[in-house]
Amino acid sequence: MGKINAVIKGIGAYLPEYVLTNDELSRMVDTSDEWIMSRIGIKERRILKDPNLGSSYMGTKAVEELFAKTGVNPDEIEAVFCATSTPDHLFPATAAKICNNVGIKNAFAYDIEVACAGFMSALYSATNHIESGRHKKIIVVASEKMSFMVDYTDRTTCPLFGDGAAAVLVEATEEEVGVRDIILRTDGSGWSHLQMKAGGSVCPASHETIDNHWHYVYQEGQAVFKAAVTNMADISVEIMERNKLTADDLAWFIPHQANLRIIDAVARRMGVDKDKVMINIEKYANTSAVTIPICLWELEKSLKKGDNIVCSTFGAGFTFGAMYLKWGYDGDKI
Ligand code: UT7
Numbered sequence: 001m002g003k004i005n006a007v008i009k010g011i012g013a014y015l016p017e018y019v020l021t022n023d024e025l026s027r028m029v030d031t032s033d034e035w036i037m038s039r040i041g042i043k044e045r046r047i048l049k050d051p052n053l054g055s056s057y058m059g060t061k062a063v064e065e066l067f068a069k070t071g072v073n074p075d076e077i078e079a080v081f082c083a084t085s086t087p088d089h090l091f092p093a094t095a096a097k098i099c100n101n102v103g104i105k106n107a108f109a110y111d112i113e114v115a116c117a118g119f120m121s122a123l124y125s126a127t128n129h130i131e132s133g134r135h136k137k138i139i140v141v142a143s144e145k146m147s148f149m150v151d152y153t154d155r156t157t158c159p160l161f162g163d164g165a166a167a168v169l170v171e172a173t174e175e176e177v178g179v180r181d182i183i184l185r186t187d188g189s190g191w192s193h194l195q196m197k198a199g200g201s202v203c204p205a206s207h208e209t210i211d212n213h214w215h216y217v218y219q220e221g222q223a224v225f226k227a228a229v230t231n232m233a234d235i236s237v238e239i240m241e242r243n244k245l246t247a248d249d250l251a252w253f254i255p256h257q258a259n260l261r262i263i264d265a266v267a268r269r270m271g272v273d274k275d276k277v278m279i280n281i282e283k284y285a286n287t288s289a290v291t292i293p294i295c296l297w298e299l300e301k302s303l304k305k306g307d308n309i310v311c312s313t314f315g316a317g318f319t320f321g322a323m324y325l326k327w328g329y330d331g332d333k334i
Helices: 022-028 033-039 055-070 094-102 115-131 188-193 207-211 221-242 260-270 288-302
Strands: 005-014 018-021 044-047 079-083 108-112 137-145 163-173 178-186 194-196 217-219 252-255 308-315 319-326
Touching: 005 055, 005 115, 005 178, 005 288, 018 022, 022 033, 044 163, 055 094, 055 137, 055 163, 079 094, 079 115, 094 108, 094 137, 108 115, 115 137, 115 163, 115 178, 115 288, 115 308, 115 319, 137 288, 163 288, 178 221, 188 194, 188 221, 221 252, 221 260, 221 308, 221 319, 252 260, 252 288, 260 308, 288 308
Parallel strands: 079 108, 079 137, 252 308
Antiparallel strands: 005 163, 018 044, 137 163, 178 319, 194 217, 308 319
16 A cells, blocks of 8 residues: 545635625724735725624534535544634634534544644644544634634724635545645744733633723734744745745645735745735735635636645744645546
């Protein structure tokens, strides 16, 4: 028997219907479409309005679409990893609720909380489980209700984020396709620059934490911006060199969608032409762990078996990473 590889065999996604535009934001805080477009590159974002619905709702919708597209039976799934930093509850895992909603009964399931790097981290775990030979079918689902932790009175953070979910089916194969390489790193010295200050075991909820808006995203934008450009560029170049890839070998470069200026700077460092860089930040903003699988979902129909794709991510922690995929199926045949 040859080496077992892990390959993505299908993608589902869910984006809430409500579209929050820059014009609407401009009526909530002192900002403008012109400022947001020129400094970040976002035109609108999707928001899950219902306060009684959370990440498990969107993750469930994404997995349901994945089942419908692939025809896979819930009983065949052996593990579910949910990448989220906006879980329904601190415990139990959002992954458990998703399993219950979609009828997955033979799997073990847990959440992976690595903020924007969550999808890549969860896919790394799934890949290792599959390459070990222990499991054959795993779902990686990323779901984020960022709007629940966005302060819509703070103009420095409220334009940045959106809600959404996406799920991939990861299977074992002996073909030379799938996840070829992943590099992940954490620089914990950056933890305080991007965080939620209260609501955890440090600084539990109190009147004071609510009055001070400490249950929302806190970000020191420029520190995060600089670290994002440097680390995403370095790790993307590292994965290209380690796999002897040149920009010409790539069908797509898929960067985390946090800021168009970060994306442009990283692509320039890698020498990748703009027409090979997947960008959809203008429609969905930063959906944290979900940006990369939403890009794959949007590209799916145009992808061909054997396409080389490099993805790169950066987020709170700081945690950052890059991965090299050799795409596993012709998307137009789905
Ligand atoms: O996914 C996790 C990783 N996150 C990121 O990668 C985000 C990284 N950071 C960024 O993308 C950028 O730092 C931001 C988009 C968050 C901010 O852009 P910036 O160019 O770094 O702006 P700044 O924070 O230096 O602010 C410049 C000015 C300030 O005004 P003063 O002090 O110069 O008068 C801000 O108050 O822009 C002001 N400003 C705004 N003005 C209009 C900040 N936000 C807004 C706004 N509308 N929404």
